[in-house]
Amino acid sequence: MFSIASNKYTEGKEDSESSDEEEEQQAPPTETTTGDEAHRSGSDISSVVDKKSLASGVSLDSHASRGSALSKARSGRSNASSFDDTTLGKFIKKVESLKVAILESEQYKSYRLIVDSSRNQILAVGFLQATIFGSIFFVLQFVLKISLPSIRFYNLTHAVMAFQGKLLLAFGWDLSYLVRKGFAAVQILSQKKGVSLTEISNVDPDACRNIIRIFRGSLFLIELGLWTVTFFMDWEPLNTYLGDYSCTLLTFNHEWTMGTYDEIQAFIGGNSDLGIISSFGLPLASGFLAAQTSIPNYVPSTVFQTKGLGVVALIETICDAATPLKSQSKYTQIKLLTSQYWGQSYSAGIELIFPYQTHSWTEYIDVDIAQKCQVVVLTGMAYVGFEFTSDEWGDLTPNSVIEVDIGSSLTIVKGASSSVDFAQVQAALSDTETTFLNITSWIAEAMSIMFNSTDVATTNNQVMPASMLTWGANSAGAYDPSLTWQGVASATGMISHYVFDHSDNSQNSICSYTGTAGYGVIGVPSWITTLLTVLLIIGILMQVIVIASWFLAVGGGEYIDKAVQMIDNPHRTMYYMRDSAARLMQKINGPDIGHISLMQHLTKVMVRFGEDKTTRGNNFGTLVLDEPKKVVNIAKNRILS
Structure with a gap:
C-alpha cells in the first residue's frame, strides 16, 4: 500500500507541475494592475492553489499545519539565537567550551592517570589517615598540657577529638577496601580457574581478610579510647597575669600598744575557728612559716592573687615526750619557762598541761599530762603570693598563702612546703633577718602574754574564744602529744599575724596581680x-x-x-562482559528470583579478567571478563583496549 500511495503521490505531483507550466505560458504579461484586477488576480491565484492542492492530494489543513510547524521552528531558532546573544548565554557557552577544552587537554589526561592509579589512591588515603594519627598525638601530647585562654577551647577540643575518631574510621575503611580490591584484582587476573561472579561485587579475599580485621579492630579501640578521654576530660582554671597595680606595703615605723590577753585571744580565736592553716602561712618540716603580703588597693575580680614585698616569721618548734601528772585540771595551761631575745631572733621554753580526758593518751586518760616545747622565731623579708576573695560590697578577705619567694635561692609553694626545713629558710633569709627587729620584739612580747596562761580553751569544747592549739589535736578533737609541736607552731604563727596586722601602712608600691581570667588547662588522668x-x-x-x-x-x-x-562497578563489569553476558547468564528456573537464589545461581558462574583469546594474534588485544577458557594472561607491554 505504501508503494501504491507513493506512486499516486508522484503522478499527482508531476501533473501539477506540468499544469503550472502551461498556465504560465498562456498567461499574457501585464505591466499595471487596478484594484479590481488585483482582487480578481488574487482570487485566481487562490483557485490555482486550491486546484494544485487538490491535484496533488494535499489538503489545506496539511498546508496550514506545515506552515505552523515551520513558523515554530523559525521562532525556536530565533529564541535560541537571541538567548545565545545574552550575557548569561555567552557565559554558559564559554563555560561549556572551557569544559570541553579541559577534558580534551593533555593535562587532564595526566591527571586521570594519576587519580585512577590504585597505588596513588592507597598512598593518598594512607597519608590522610597518618595525618589524623598525627593530629591525635598532637592533642594528647600538646593541647592537653598547655594553658588555654578560654573554656571554649575545651569545648573545641572535645568536638575535634570526636571528629578525629570518625575521620580515622572513615579513612581506615577506605584504605582497607582499596587493599581488598587490590587483592581481589590479583585473583581475577591470575587464577586460571577464575573466580565466582559474586566476588566482583562482594570483595573479601582470603589473603588479606585477617590483616584487615585486626586493622579495623585497632581503629575501633582507638575510637573507644577517644570516647574515654573525652568522658574524663575536665576544665581546670589557671591563674594568669592580670597586671601590675597599686598596693600598700607593710611598714612598722611607729610604736603601738600591745593588746591584753583577751584581745589577742579573741583575734586568734576568730582566725583559728573554722580556719585553715594556709591562711597564716605554710607548714614546714619542723615548724611554720607565717607570712603576710602587701595590702591590695585594686580588685580585678572576685578571686585573685597578689604578689608583693611582705613579711615572714620563721618558726621552729621541738617538743619533748609527754609525762603523766597526778592532777585533774579543767583548763589547758601554758607556762613560759624561759625567754631569750637576741635582736634578730627570739626563743622561748614553754610547758603545756593538758587536762584529763581531753588528751589522746588513753593509758593516762584519767589524769593530766604535761609536755615541754622549745620555740624559735626569726623574721625577715620575702615576696609573698596571697589569694584574696572580694564580696559584692568590696570587702577583701585573705584566703591563703600561695607561695613565698625568699631571696633568689628559695621558693616555697603551697602543698609542697612540708619538706622544707628550718635551716633552709634561715639560710635564704640571710641579711633580711635584721630588717624587722622591732617586729621580732613585738612577737616576743605577744608570746610572753599568750604563753603564760592557765585558762586556755580546750579543743574538745570549743566555745568562743576558740583554742589557739587547734592544730595540736587529732581528728577526734583530743590533744595528741605527737601533734603538740604543730599546735604550738600554728599558735605562734597566729600571734605573728596579730603583729603583722598592726602595720602603719605608710607606703604604697606596685604588686603583681593574677587571677582566673578564663585561662585553664584540660585535665585528663595520665593512665587514659x-x-x-x-x-x-x-x-x-x-x-x-x-x-x-x-x-x-x-x-x-x-x-x-x-x-x-x-x-564493584556494574557499568564497567557489563562493558567487559558485553560479548559474554548472554552466554554466561543462564535463566533461573522458577517464576520468582529472590536474592538468595540469585546469589546461589551467580556463585556458579566462574569468570576471569584478561585478554580475549581470539585477539592474541592481533597487534592489539581486547580486555574482557569471560569464562576462564576464553581468557589468557596479559602479556607484558601488550597493548589492550
Whole structure:
C-alpha cells in the first residue's frame, strides 16, 4: 500500500507541475494592475492553489499545519539565537567550551592517570589517615598540657577529638577496601580457574581478610579510647597575669600598744575557728612559716592573687615526750619557762598541761599530762603570693598563702612546703633577718602574754574564744602529744599575724596581680592518655602492615588498575562482559528470583579478567571478563583496549 500511495503521490505531483507550466505560458504579461484586477488576480491565484492542492492530494489543513510547524521552528531558532546573544548565554557557552577544552587537554589526561592509579589512591588515603594519627598525638601530647585562654577551647577540643575518631574510621575503611580490591584484582587476573561472579561485587579475599580485621579492630579501640578521654576530660582554671597595680606595703615605723590577753585571744580565736592553716602561712618540716603580703588597693575580680614585698616569721618548734601528772585540771595551761631575745631572733621554753580526758593518751586518760616545747622565731623579708576573695560590697578577705619567694635561692609553694626545713629558710633569709627587729620584739612580747596562761580553751569544747592549739589535736578533737609541736607552731604563727596586722601602712608600691581570667588547662588522668597513646602506636603499625602487604602482593600497574576499577562497578563489569553476558547468564528456573537464589545461581558462574583469546594474534588485544577458557594472561607491554 505504501508503494501504491507513493506512486499516486508522484503522478499527482508531476501533473501539477506540468499544469503550472502551461498556465504560465498562456498567461499574457501585464505591466499595471487596478484594484479590481488585483482582487480578481488574487482570487485566481487562490483557485490555482486550491486546484494544485487538490491535484496533488494535499489538503489545506496539511498546508496550514506545515506552515505552523515551520513558523515554530523559525521562532525556536530565533529564541535560541537571541538567548545565545545574552550575557548569561555567552557565559554558559564559554563555560561549556572551557569544559570541553579541559577534558580534551593533555593535562587532564595526566591527571586521570594519576587519580585512577590504585597505588596513588592507597598512598593518598594512607597519608590522610597518618595525618589524623598525627593530629591525635598532637592533642594528647600538646593541647592537653598547655594553658588555654578560654573554656571554649575545651569545648573545641572535645568536638575535634570526636571528629578525629570518625575521620580515622572513615579513612581506615577506605584504605582497607582499596587493599581488598587490590587483592581481589590479583585473583581475577591470575587464577586460571577464575573466580565466582559474586566476588566482583562482594570483595573479601582470603589473603588479606585477617590483616584487615585486626586493622579495623585497632581503629575501633582507638575510637573507644577517644570516647574515654573525652568522658574524663575536665576544665581546670589557671591563674594568669592580670597586671601590675597599686598596693600598700607593710611598714612598722611607729610604736603601738600591745593588746591584753583577751584581745589577742579573741583575734586568734576568730582566725583559728573554722580556719585553715594556709591562711597564716605554710607548714614546714619542723615548724611554720607565717607570712603576710602587701595590702591590695585594686580588685580585678572576685578571686585573685597578689604578689608583693611582705613579711615572714620563721618558726621552729621541738617538743619533748609527754609525762603523766597526778592532777585533774579543767583548763589547758601554758607556762613560759624561759625567754631569750637576741635582736634578730627570739626563743622561748614553754610547758603545756593538758587536762584529763581531753588528751589522746588513753593509758593516762584519767589524769593530766604535761609536755615541754622549745620555740624559735626569726623574721625577715620575702615576696609573698596571697589569694584574696572580694564580696559584692568590696570587702577583701585573705584566703591563703600561695607561695613565698625568699631571696633568689628559695621558693616555697603551697602543698609542697612540708619538706622544707628550718635551716633552709634561715639560710635564704640571710641579711633580711635584721630588717624587722622591732617586729621580732613585738612577737616576743605577744608570746610572753599568750604563753603564760592557765585558762586556755580546750579543743574538745570549743566555745568562743576558740583554742589557739587547734592544730595540736587529732581528728577526734583530743590533744595528741605527737601533734603538740604543730599546735604550738600554728599558735605562734597566729600571734605573728596579730603583729603583722598592726602595720602603719605608710607606703604604697606596685604588686603583681593574677587571677582566673578564663585561662585553664584540660585535665585528663595520665593512665587514659598513656593507654590511648599505646593504641595509636598499634594502629599506626597495623596501617603500615596493611599498606606494605598490598605493595608486596599486588604492587599496582595498568591492568591491576583496570581490574580494580571494574570491581564493584556494574557499568564497567557489563562493558567487559558485553560479548559474554548472554552466554554466561543462564535463566533461573522458577517464576520468582529472590536474592538468595540469585546469589546461589551467580556463585556458579566462574569468570576471569584478561585478554580475549581470539585477539592474541592481533597487534592489539581486547580486555574482557569471560569464562576462564576464553581468557589468557596479559602479556607484558601488550597493548589492550
